[in-house]
Amino acid sequence: xxxxxxxxxxxxxxxxxxxxxSFVAGMVNVAGFLAVHKLTTNVTGHFAFFTEEIYxxxxxxxxxxxxxxxxxxxxxxxxxxxxxxxAKRNVRYSYTVPILIESFILFLVAxxxxxxxxxxxxxxxxxxxxxxxxxxxxxxxxxxxxxxxxHLTGLFTDLGIExxxxxxxxxxxxxxxxxxxxxxxxxxxxxxxxxxxxxxxxYSQIGIQxxxxxxLILLFGISLSRVRFYYLKTTRKVxxxx
Numbered sequence: 001x002x003x004x005x006x007x008x009x010x011x012x013x014x015x016x017x018x019x020x021x022s023f024v025a026g027m028v029n030v031a032g033f034l035a036v037h038k039l040t041t042n043v044t045g046h047f048a049f050f051t052e053e054i055y056x057x058x059x060x061x062x063x064x065x066x067x068x069x070x071x072x073x074x075x076x077x078x079x080x081x082x083x084x085x086x087a088k089r090n091v092r093y094s095y096t097v098p099i100l101i102e103s104f105i106l107f108l109v110a111x112x113x114x115x116x117x118x119x120x121x122x123x124x125x126x127x128x129x130x131x132x133x134x135x136x137x138x139x140x141x142x143x144x145x146x147x148x149x150x151h152l153t154g155l156f157t158d159l160g161i162e163x164x165x166x167x168x169x170x171x172x173x174x175x176x177x178x179x180x181x182x183x184x185x186x187x188x189x190x191x192x193x194x195x196x197x198x199x200x201x202x203y204s205q206i207g208i209q210x211x212x213x214x215x216l217i218l219l220f221g222i223s224l225s226r227v228r229f230y231y232l233k234t235t236r237k238v239x240x241x242x
Contacts, residue, residue, distance in 0.1 A: 011180040011181075011183070011184060014143050014146055014147050014184055015183065015184055015187050017139060017142065017143070017147065017221075018139070018143075018147045018149060018184060018187055018188045018191070019187050019188070019191045020191075020217065020218075020221045021135055021139055021147075021149040021221075022149040022150075022187075022188045022189075022191040022192040022195065023191040023192070023194060023195035023198075023217065024135070024149075024195060024214045024217055024218060025041050025132060025135065025149050025150045025192055025195065026191065026192040026193060026194065026195025026196040026197075026198075026199065027195040027196065027198060027199035027210065027211070027213065027214040027217075028040055028041055028106070028128055028131070028132060028199075028211065028214060029041040029150075029192070029195075029196055029199075030195075030196040030197075030199035030200050030203065031199045031203050031208060031210045031211050031214075032124075032125065032128045034200070034203050035113060035117055035121075035124060035203075035207075035208045036117060036121040036122075036124055036125050038068070038121075038125045039068075040125055040128035040129055040132065041128075041129075041132045041150040041151060042072070042132070042150055042151035042153075043068060043069045043072045043073075043129070044151070044153065046065045046068040046069050047065075047069060049065045050062050050065035050066055050068075050069065053065060064122060067122070067126060068125060068126070068129055071126045071127075071129040071130045071133065072129040072130065072132060072133035073133060074130055074133065075129065075130040075131060075132065075133025075134035075135075075136075075137065076133040076134065076136060076137035077133075077137075078098075078101075078130075078134060079098045079133070079134040079135075079137035079138045079141070080137050080141060082094065082097050082098050082101075083095065083098070083138065083141055095138065095142060096222055098134050098135075098137075098138045099135075099138065099218050099221070099222055100222070101131075101134060102131045102134050102135055102215075102218060103215040103218045103219055104215075105127050105128070105130065105131040105134075106131060106211045106212065106214050106215035106218070107211075107212055107215045108127065109124055109127055109128060109208065109211050110208060110209045110210070110211040110212035110215065111209065111212065113207070113208030113209070113211070114207070114208065117208065124208075132150045133150075135149060135150060136148060136149060136150045146184070147184070147188070148188070149188060149192070152188075152189060152192060155185050155188055155189055156189070158181075158185055159182065159185045159186065159189070162178055162181055162182050162185065163182065165178055166178065195214075198213075199214075
């Protein structure tokens with residue numbers, strides 16, 4: 001799931017990582033909004049509010065919205081720096097480290113969230129936006145720009161286009177590729193919504209600590225990917241010997 005990148009990736013690989021990360025993004029989206037009433041997985045709305053505040057000459061408020069945008073950008077920037085820096089040494093670790101950083105941020109917010117909500121809600125939003133920028137950049141690099149997991153606007157656009165193309169694509173090869181892309185987008189959208197629902201249910205019981213569950217899911221995904229890698233590696237060695 002995290003091992004393959006670029007041309008070596010298949011639709012199955014993309015669906016696995018998209019399902020996992022979009023579920024987490026859905027959880028962060030709902031938990032972050034319920035905690036501080038701010039969007040914490042994308043910056044489209046923040047850009048609109050930023051321009052509104054600047055137009056109204058409210059530069060202080062506008063600067064806060066600028067920081068929301070900046071921290072998402074910074075997360076994306078840092079993720080790619082990590083990937084490029086570690087890729088020459090160990091490709092697997094280059095993709096694992098950003099996920100570990102994201103998990104750490106989610107655990108930090110989960111267990112310090114009550115304090116942040118009371119004394120510095122903007123800092124909580126900054127941290128979550130940084131984590132989502134990190135995630136979105138990482139999955140974009142891994143999937144060769146095929147997968148996005150932190151917002152749905154583009155996904156619904158792509159899905160609408162692809163469903164309409166079913167009426168026009170007649171060649172079996174074209175329809176096969178198109179259906180694979182449709183499955184991927186439906187998987188992302190469905191997982192994002194499911195993550196949001198699960199987050200809402202847990203938030204009503206344990207509050208911002210819901211994000212600890214999202215962190216655990218990321219660690220589980222990394223562990224499962226690593227176990228699967230070593231299992232397949234060992235199996236191939238055994239088959240070669242035989």
